[in-house]
Amino acid sequence: MNTETVRPAVTELRLSAFKTHRGVTLPLTRLTLLSGESGSGKSSALQAYEILARLGSGESLARAVGEVAGSPAACVPAGARPDAQGRRGFRIGCTVDGPAGPVSLDLAVQAEPELRIVGERLSGGGETLLTTALTDPDRPTVQAAWHTAGATPVTRAPLPDDRLGTSLLPLRVAGKTAGQRLVLAAAEQVVVALRSAFVCDPRPEVMRGAGTGGTGGAGQDGGCGADGAAGAGSGAGVRRSGREAGLRGGPGKPGGAAGSWGPRKRKGSGGEAGGWGRDTEGVRAEGRLRSSCDNLPAVLERTSQECARRHAVLVAAVREACAGPVEGLRAVPRQAGGAGEPPAGAAVPAGRGGTGAAGVRAVLDRGELGELPVEQLGDGELRFLALALVLLTGPEVLAMDPVGEVPSAHQQMTVMADGMDRCMDPRQARELVSLARRMTDRGHVRLLGTVRDPSVAEGLPGVQVLHLGA
Numbered sequence: 001m002n003t004e005t006v007r008p009a010v011t012e013l014r015l016s017a018f019k020t021h022r023g024v025t026l027p028l029t030r031l032t033l034l035s036g037e038s039g040s041g042k043s044s045a046l047q048a049y050e051i052l053a054r055l056g057s058g059e060s061l062a063r064a065v066g067e068v069a070g071s072p073a074a075c076v077p078a079g080a081r082p083d084a085q086g087r088r089g090f091r092i093g094c095t096v097d098g099p100a101g102p103v104s105l106d107l108a109v110q111a112e113p114e115l116r117i118v119g120e121r122l123s124g125g126g127e128t129l130l131t132t133a134l135t136d137p138d139r140p141t142v143q144a145a146w147h148t149a150g151a152t153p154v155t156r157a158p159l160p161d162d163r164l165g166t167s168l169l170p171l172r173v174a175g176k177t178a179g180q181r182l183v184l185a186a187a188e189q190v191v192v193a194l195r196s197a198f199v200c201d202p203r204p205e206v207m208r209g210a211g212t213g214g215t216g217g218a219g220q221d222g223g224c225g226a227d228g229a230a231g232a233g234s235g236a237g238v239r240r241s242g243r244e245a246g247l248r249g250g251p252g253k254p255g256g257a258a259g260s261w262g263p264r265k266r267k268g269s270g271g272e273a274g275g276w277g278r279d280t281e282g283v284r285a286e287g288r289l290r291s292s293c294d295n296l297p298a299v300l301e302r303t304s305q306e307c308a309r310r311h312a313v314l315v316a317a318v319r320e321a322c323a324g325p326v327e328g329l330r331a332v333p334r335q336a337g338g339a340g341e342p343p344a345g346a347a348v349p350a351g352r353g354g355t356g357a358a359g360v361r362a363v364l365d366r367g368e369l370g371e372l373p374v375e376q377l378g379d380g381e382l383r384f385l386a387l388a389l390v391l392l393t394g395p396e397v398l399a400m401d402p403v404g405e406v407p408s409a410h411q412q413m414t415v416m417a418d419g420m421d422r423c424m425d426p427r428q429a430r431e432l433v434s435l436a437r438r439m440t441d442r443g444h445v446r447l448l449g450t451v452r453d454p455s456v457a458e459g460l461p462g463v464q465v466l467h468l469g470a
Contacts, residue, residue: 007412008098008193009446010049014106016091017077019044029464030440031447033420033433035454040469042450046418048092049197049448051075052105055164056194057401062115062162072111088112098189100124100182105166105190110134116161117142124186127179132165146172149179167191191403197414198400202293202386204423208375209294288399293386296374297362301331303393310392317435318364321384321428322377328365329374329385380424384432390415391439391447413445420449421456429456437462 011028015021020041026034034042047068054064069075075090082088093106101124108119120142122130132142141158144165148155157172159165169187173180289299304311311329319326363371374385395402395413402411421429433456436447441462457463 006099006410007443008096008189008196008410009412010094010193010414011097011102012095013045013049014093014095015041015045015048016093016106017080018048018075018090018092020078021045021048022077026466027464028446028448029462030443031433031436031462032449032464032466033454033457034448034450034466034468035452036468042468043418045468046199046416046448046450047075049094049416050199052092052094052107053194053197055107056167056191058163058167060162061109061117065109065111065115072109072115075109076111082112086113089118094190094194096190096193098193100185100189103129103186103189107164116140117164118161120144120165122166122183122186122190125182127182129183129186130165130169132159134161147179147183148177149182150177188403188406192406192411193414196395196400196402196411197416198390198395198398199291199416199418200293200387200390201291201418202296202383204379204382206292206294207296207382207386287397289386289390289393289397290399293389296386296389297331297360299393299397300329300362300389301360303389303397304330314388314392317388317431318381318385320431321388321424322364322381325367325369326364327367329362330365331360331362332371334359334361378423380428383423384428387417387420387432388435391436391445394444412443415445415447415449417447417449419452421451421453426453426456429453430460433457433460433463 009028013026013028015024015026017023020039021044024041024045026032026045034045036042050068051064054068055061065072065075073088076088077090080088087110089108089110089112091106091108093104095102095104097103103122103124106119106121107117110116110118116134117132118134120130120132121128127147130144130146132144135143139158140161142161142165143156144159145154145156146169147153155173159168159172166187169183170191173183173187175181175184287298287302289295303314315326315329318329362374364374364377366372374382377385390398395408395411398413400413402408402413420432424432429451436449437460439445440447451457451465454465454467457465
């Protein structure tokens, strides 16, 4: 056992057969950037990680795959042919390092004709800790066997085929023998690491709508306008997180699409055991930042009051990324009804704003030039501000569901940012990577992102760039 590594973290992502990837293993460090040509599989790698993270949070397989990839068939490797029974699928896995040493998790998923987990393997400490296998296709279960090392070598029992068996082990394993305790330690380590992931995709068009009290084009597939390349349509960057979809009546609602893959019906398949899809009060709260960062002003109001030092670091970073002077960044009351709203492009005199039901808006203090609402910033500046805020905060400020039973000092958040440099110029992108390096060096946060231009990380120590498709 490695007792020095007290914070579980995913240190390897395996794409054995997933979309464009076959037999690909990606080593992950505290700060890993994926680069490559369009179609090289950068976004697909993050999607595989997100599916694992959602399953680790107790989410159903149908919801995890549906929210991330759109459909099970989209995850099947290109060119994969069905077998005699018409079955096709995909295989993904990861290695999690932590107090229990390296623990490996591998999944085999049948995508067609029905979505189900047909095989799962958890191994660590030189032992196979859990295996599952589909033994009866007519039943919505798999046969599981976990390590016991007692009077009987293994314990066998059925588990649902639409959930990650590893996340269910703490409810099934007694922990009476040394073997059972090893199983529990490994399972907890994997679940803690997977549940500590936050998918961040700031969407300027939605952020502007929130800042002005409008809809912000929430139903549009996001792009960057004239500032940069769009992530429109099918990319991971334009999908809502499971939490956001749950709040809007998405696939996780009871009776919705979460249980619609395949003809079989499972008891409780419309609900979620984990926190990604739960419509909880904590997720509703405007003080927790959502994946699209549409509620950034409310979160900024909270974080600026809670930690002046980190807020000063945020202001300094924004000063480097934005054009023109930046002397401060704060949330101010927005006048109800918008009667006093400034015209587009106009600065607001310092101190302007009133109270009312319209909430707050974020503004930059331009000194003698007055206050500028952040929704009037460029797309690259808005994305920089949101990503910087995420890197400088923690799970308690983000709309995520870390393991509450494990002290925060024993957890390490992983931020996933597809198209991290989207809409940004090279100077902004490099400043963001530099900030990420400083924050990941502290050990409380990790980052897995994709970039178009890998040169933004050149010469920065501690940044790993993996070139896909090379």
